[in-house]
């Protein structure tokens with residue numbers, strides 16, 4: 001369904017976290033060190049409360065680290081506002097403005113003031129079509145299903161054309177069939193745009209399906225990284241095996 005073309009050309013950026021430190025008021029310090037190669041897809045796993053969302057929020061610029069650096073390719077984005085980082089993020093839900101149509105929500109990915117050129121409008125329409133929402137551009141998010149709303153959020157990512165995409169449990173509220181469709185779509189988008197992807201998931205099947213690499217976080221630190229298959233097999237580090245319970249066996 002998707003093809004890379006002139007307007008949506010392949011790209012991805014290396015992502016590096018260097019001694020990135022952050023502490024919530026009254027919490028203990030989290031510290032992240034990570035390097036992701038351009039266009040890799042990385043699954044981020046770990047127990048509830050371990051810091052997965054916090055790490056993504058730091059990368060996106062929604063939280064500020066107390067020290068350390070975030071590099072996207074060789075650009076230091078640590079102190080840049082979110083919209084200047086080249087990072088898109090999709091959450092579990094509430095990715096769309098309820099009072100704006102699908103078209104407008106997607107258009108925001110190109111212009112925050114929705115001043116769109118003819119070319120922008122064309123790209124918005126193409127993106128909406130690519131995620132399978134043709135004919136639904138005039139709808140408000142409230143009249144879409146949960147899966148369709150997540151598709152609209154992906155269409156916005158397409159027009160943003162950022163080299164890094166962060167997915168914070170984007171499939172968690174979807175049933176199994178819809179989840180599969182979304183995974184297919186994410187794979188297709190990745191083939192077309194080659195963005196570097198970090199995806200938080202609690203489901204080892206999602207990790208296996210999409211991500212070559214896996215990062216395991218515990219208590220605010222990355223305690224294991226490696227190839228997804230290897231880490232998910234028996235013999236994974238103790239903390240990861242414990243977290244996975246019986247689910248690690250292929």
Ligand SMILES: Nc1ncnc2c1ncn2[C@@H]1O[C@H](COP(=O)(O)OP(=O)(O)OP(=O)(O)O)[C@@H](O)[C@H]1O
Pocket residue numbers: 024025027046047048049050051052053054055
């Ligand atoms: N705004 C906040 N203020 C204070 N503490 C917070 C805040 N947000 C998160 N925390 C705490 O920071 C820790 C890490 O939270 P985070 O949301 O990053 O975990 P997570 O791994 O994404 O969890 P989950 O899998 O449940 O979504 C938790 O102990 C959480 O209670």
